[in-house]
Amino acid sequence: MTSITRRTFLKAGGGVAASAAFGVPGLTEAATSTPVVEGRVNLPYQMKAITTAQKLLVNTPVLFSYPDAASPCALIKMGAPVPGGVGPERDIVAYSTLCTHMGCPVAYDAGQKVFKCPCHFSIFDPEHAGQMVSGQATENLPSVVLEYNPKDDSVRAVAVEGLIYGRQSNLL
Template identity: 50%
Template sequence: MTLSRRNFFKLTGLGAAAAATPGAFAQNAAPGNAGALGYPVQAIARLDALVVNQPVDFAYPDAASACQLLRLGHAVPGGIGPQQDIVAYSILCPHMGCPTSYESSSRRYKCGCHFSVFDPEMGGQQVIGQATQDLPRVLLELAEDGSIRAVGMVGLVYGRQSNVQFQEVSA
């Protein structure tokens, strides 16, 4: 299998992690880039059905990867939608893979296994605990029909060497 250096960084999210600028939070998918690198394009919810501070469960990029979509009610880095307040993350803790839970009162994702805490308002950044990585982010886009779609990920889902199986492209 041939994997270019550039695609390796895209698949693993290392390229985004290395970009230590506010732009590194960019969660909007580039137009026309949806589904690139083998990621499926998947409708999650309609914009008009989202309730602020109430997460929506979904699985992405496959059924074994639990994620949540969250409308925060104010603009956040990387947020999409009219208010730039919609984000999504893998909810599997990057420490040892336990599912994290969203606590609406603190607006944090918390892991009950070893008490790591993550901030969805700051790109899933780890706040405290055993984990050494942030929550993997789901790249989102708002379609013309008002649906929020997942189109890719930044960061590895716990326990994976790549988030998706990709096809070898022959030269």
């Protein structure tokens, strides 16, 4: 009877598993057909119509959920061009309203033009890509990527940049 060591067994098993994976039709094609951008995760977000630009009032949030019903967000027409802004004046932005510290719902303060967390007093600046200004949070608010269509004046959500609080991925 031939005795086999654990190391030899694992080497042989790993080789068999690797060759089996490369021999499965469709597996290698699927792995190479989707372009991979290092450091980014490509998720299949659904497009969601939110409103039309003409209906928006400056400095007045429009609440919606994206990418699912458990993800509250706010869209704001800031009144001046901002980084990542869309629309005719490039001033429309949207963010998750879940604080990146512990998930408390943040509220937009129109007087100061910031999002404030009532739980631990974090403050986020929507005019600077949702940047965390002060407080317990260590991450910016996740921004909702918007698309503007000048033909019908529509504003749509198409993706989220940044991880929504409490998730391993933004899509459930």
